[in-house]
Amino acid sequence: MSERTGLGVVEIAILEAVESSRFLNCSKALTRVEERTGLAPGYAYQVLIDLARPWTMPVCLVEGQGNFGSRGDDPPANFRYTEARISRAGRVALAAERGEMAPVPIALINGNSYREGLRPPFRPDAIIAAVREVIQRPEVTDKELTSLAGLPYFLTGCAVSGNLAALAAGRRTELRLQAQVSISDDRKEVVIENIPPNISTDETARIIISRAESQPWADNHPGLHHLTFLPITDLRDKTSDRSSPFGRIICIPKPGTSPERLRDMLLEIPGVCTTMPVQLPRPLPLLIRHWVQANGHEDLLASLTALDEGMRGHAPAGGPGGPA
Amino acid sequence: MLAASVLAAEDVSFLLVGSAALWLRNEIVSVGDADVVIEPTEGNIYRLREALTGIAARPVPSMNILSGGSVVPVMTAYGKVDCLMKRGRQDWGRLRRGAGFLPVADVSVLVAASVDAWELRRHYKGATE
Numbered sequence: 001m002s003e004r005t006g007l008g009v010v011e012i013a014i015l016e017a018v019e020s021s022r023f024l025n026c027s028k029a030l031t032r033v034e035e036r037t038g039l040a041p042g043y044a045y046q047v048l049i050d051l052a053r054p055w056t057m058p059v060c061l062v063e064g065q066g067n068f069g070s071r072g073d074d075p076p077a078n079f080r081y082t083e084a085r086i087s088r089a090g091r092v093a094l095a096a097e098r099g100e101m102a103p104v105p106i107a108l109i110n111g112n113s114y115r116e117g118l119r120p121p122f123r124p125d126a127i128i129a130a131v132r133e134v135i136q137r138p139e140v141t142d143k144e145l146t147s148l149a150g151l152p153y154f155l156t157g158c159a160v161s162g163n164l165a166a167l168a169a170g171r172r173t174e175l176r177l178q179a180q181v182s183i184s185d186d187r188k189e190v191v192i193e194n195i196p197p198n199i200s201t202d203e204t205a206r207i208i209i210s211r212a213e214s215q216p217w218a219d220n221h222p223g224l225h226h227l228t229f230l231p232i233t234d235l236r237d238k239t240s241d242r243s244s245p246f247g248r249i250i251c252i253p254k255p256g257t258s259p260e261r262l263r264d265m266l267l268e269i270p271g272v273c274t275t276m277p278v279q280l281p282r283p284l285p286l287l288i289r290h291w292v293q294a295n296g297h298e299d300l301l302a303s304l305t306a307l308d309e310g311m312r313g314h315a316p317a318g319g320p321g322g323p324a
Numbered sequence: 325m326l327a328a329s330v331l332a333a334e335d336v337s338f339l340l341v342g343s344a345a346l347w348l349r350n351e352i353v354s355v356g357d358a359d360v361v362i363e364p365t366e367g368n369i370y371r372l373r374e375a376l377t378g379i380a381a382r383p384v385p386s387m388n389i390l391s392g393g394s395v396v397p398v399m400t401a402y403g404k405v406d407c408l409m410k411r412g413r414q415d416w417g418r419l420r421r422g423a424g425f426l427p428v429a430d431v432s433v434l435v436a437a438s439v440d441a442w443e444l445r446r447h448y449k450g451a452t453e
Contacts, residue, residue, distance in 0.1 A: 174356075199381070199399075203381040203382065203399070204381075206381050206401075207381050207400075207401040208401075210378070210379055210381075210401035211401050211402075215330075215333075215378075216334075217330075217333035217334060220333070221329075221333050221429065221430050221431050222430065223429040223430030223431075224326075224329050224330070224333055224429040224430055224431050227326065227429050228326055228330070228402065269401075270381070270399065270400070270401065270402065270403050270404070271381065271401075275356075
């Protein structure tokens with residue numbers, strides 16, 4: 001893993017392979033990655049997909065064109081049929097890797113929980129603010145840094161709760177991730193949005209449907225049936241790449257069921273609410289301080305500004321410039 | 325916990341171990357997934373697979389994997405279930421002797437003795453505790 005960005009060898013090779021203002025066929029890009037790393041295209045494609053999916057990591061390093069899969073169970077198209085190019089944030093990361101710019105803490109922001117690692121992602125502006133604080137005010141306390149970095153942050157917009165103190169201390173803990181569940185204005189629908197990232201929207205829909213079906217044991221165990229049965233007459237999965245990429249499932253309550261009761265039941269359903277084990281390799285304040293100390297001789301403030309602007313889609317000022 | 329009740333309601337023979345068992349035995353632990361030791365008979369494993377197929381969010385492993393596997397995790401509509409298949413093949417008789425039925429909702433669930441549940445917890449989680 002690179003000290004300058006935290007990116008791995010394959011990720012860097014992919015960024016170099018798609019370093020272009022035009023979209024490149026992924027097959028061609030993966031051939032370049034194979035030449036450099038020896039990794040077969042099928043393996044490297046998994047990494048490329050992660051870098052390009054807009055719901056995977058806060059700092060998206062690659063822009064994809066074509067079918068890169070969905071938040072549901074749809075797999076991406078074969079790499080012969082998709083295209084990719086480097087994003088503006090990806091350019092900043094690559095410039096930092098090459099020493100054309102000071103380092104940027106990409107891995108600290110993105111984490112690796114999107115591939116079942118234990119490091120969760122954080123809000124980019126929060127990590128950038130914490131790093132800036134260490135640079136400008138080295139005496140900042142660990143508590144202040146932890147507070148600045150805040151809780152982990154997932155692009156799907158799910159609510160996150162958990163023991164931040166344990167996470168920040170480098171201890172293994174568990175996050176609770178919860179979708180937003182709301183009642184429509186006409187009170188006819190209960191709407192589930194911002195589904196946690198560690199379950200697909202199709203799986204969440206299947207779970208809800210399963211809980212709304214009558215079970216063979218219902219008559220023998222009315223107590224269990226009452227606890228578990230979801231009073232729903234219809235479910236519509238409105239998740240779409242354009243309008244609701246992070247999930248939108250609409251549940252219609254059975255006649256006589258209040259939407260509030262259904263909402264409260266849905267909030268506890270697996271898939272609407274998930275857990276995620278997390279652990280940082282070191283205490284969070286130490287990770288931030290160590291990164292600043294290791295790279296403090298370079299102009300980190302400039303590279304952080306470039307990353308900030310790159311994520312917002314602006315051309316990084318004084319950096320490697322826009323599209324080649 | 326609910327997942328274990330549903331499996332019991334589906335007539336699957338198993339022993340609840342792990343944090344849920346300890347909680348039911350009045351131990352102070354936070355409850356996570358349902359860890360269940362499955363009775364290792366062919367008929368029971370078939371019933372397990374049928375029951376899981378009805379409630380799983382993802383495809384359920386084959387009979388071969390369930391029969392010969394070690395720990396088979398399954399995400400169900402009632403929560404995650406870790407099926408401790410190998411433990412069942414090795415220790416079902418011993419664990420069953422100390423176990424007892426406890427009510428969860430209106431279902432009787434066979435729960436391992438505290439001492440056995442703690443022992444298994446140390447075995448599986450020892451490295452992280």
